[in-house]
Amino acid sequence: MPTAQVHKPISAEVAQFMDDVARRSPGEPEFHQAVQEVAESIIPFLETQPKYRDAKIFERMTVPDRVIMFRVVWEDRNGVPQVNIGYRVQFNNAIGPYKGGFRFHPSVTLGTLKFLGFEQVLKNSLTTLPLGGGKGGSDFDPKGKNDHEVMRFCQAFMTEMYRHIGEDVDVPAGDIGVGAREIGYLFGQYKRIVNEFTGVLTGKGMQYGGSLIRPEATGYGSVYFAKEMLATRGDSISGKTCLVSGAGNVAQYTIEKLIELGGKPITFSDSTGFIHDPEGLNKEKLQFLINLKNVRRVDVSEYTKQYPRATYYPGKRPWIIAGDLAFPSATQNEISGEDAEILVKNGCQLVSEGANMPTSLEGIDVFREARILYAPGKAANAGGVAISGLEMSQNSMRLSWTRDEVDARLQQIMSRIHHQCATYGQEDGYIDYVKGANIAGFIKVADAMLAYGLI
DSSP, X not given: OOOOOOOOOOOHHHHHHHHHHHHHSTTOHHHHHHHHHHHHHHHHHHTTOHHXXXXXXXXXXXXXXXXXXXXXXXXXXXXXXXXXXXXXXXXXXXXXXXXXXXXXXXXXXXXXXXXXXXXXXXXXXXXXXXXXXXXXXXXXXXXXXXXXHHHHHHHHHHHHHXXXXXXXXXXXXXXXXBOHXXXXXXXXXXXXXXXXXXXXXXXXOGGGTOOTTTXXXXXXXXXXXXXXXXXXXXXXXXTOEEEEOXXXXXXHHHHHHHHHTTOEEOEEEEXXXXXXXXXXXXXXXXXXXXXXXIIIOOOGGGXXXXXXXXXXXETOOGGGSOOSEEEOOSOTTOBOHHHHHHHHHTTOOEEEXXXXXXXXXXXHHHHHHHTOEEEOHHHHTTHHHHHHHHXXXXXXXXOOOOHHXXXXXXXHHHHHHHHHHHHHHEEXXXXXXXXXXXXXXXXXXXXXXXXXXXX
């Protein structure tokens, strides 16, 4: 096995900047990681752009506009009161209303939401849509709860949250643990309290203002971005062996689009381990997986009972399997430096992140040094928020576009994001998508902040 990776040394300027971030935000490692990944691109860029440096734009961007934290009390099926913590991090609204999902999961902390909100600012900027960045959620776990309990929690959560959001203020969406069921309960309670039918949440059901392609958008978008990257080398997805992690919404639709474009997805995973199906998934196998995770809600190991030629690897991640393309679509830091070394050694040509920050700083170093095609999540997984923005547009116009119209707009947006990243990431014949995404996302927000003065 490869030795553990150590992140490459950072400049004195970046180190000093990160010391200040750590001092202001102690005990938030995910947030520090997200800021450092951006700082390593932006701080050298600022030396060529004194207007941003002298106005302390980047320093201001790493502090949220506000953080909202509150108690959520709800009653379980046995009539026993339960207490959770609710959060909303409204990070930056320089170019539009705050936009970012709610996450309901026991792992949710303020540091996690700050990392996600900070990433969301740059991601939303890259979409070219007028959207600011934010994130919210709770340490509530919907898993194992019945519909009534989830409804009671969502209603209690929104009873406080409603006063902080609005269609021109902050427009949340779903995330881990917040799907169609939760969005329905949240939107219903908002409508009940304010007595208005407005597009204050995205990811809604089609019956009450949702958009076609929204569930598929993040997975589809990461594949469309991979398609753009491969095209720069005169290549395509067709015939490529693809590694996918996760088994939820993003992974499912990543697999679906890969199959449609002629790729051969051979893995998927959940918190218990991963499945390797060397024959590749087809539409029938994908439907079986969707039933496992969305209906039966059981571990991926059950897949091998239906398809015994597949192998289940308990407690492992799929990056030990050889593949041409990798689509991490589960959660943060699922690709370590060692995992990245294995992927490169096994001939992986491309990594397109469907999850948020799934690759550690050490892993990013490995990919960039190997000069493979590597797309960070703020660029590759922006399809979800892009369609959320389009859902807001449809709500404002009281229209509902067709599936083909929305999909075409999604492809156009992912192409524009790729163009921005390629423009700012060119380096000696290689496109550094990390640098390109960070600088392109930063410039749009920074110009708006400069225009407003010191606020």
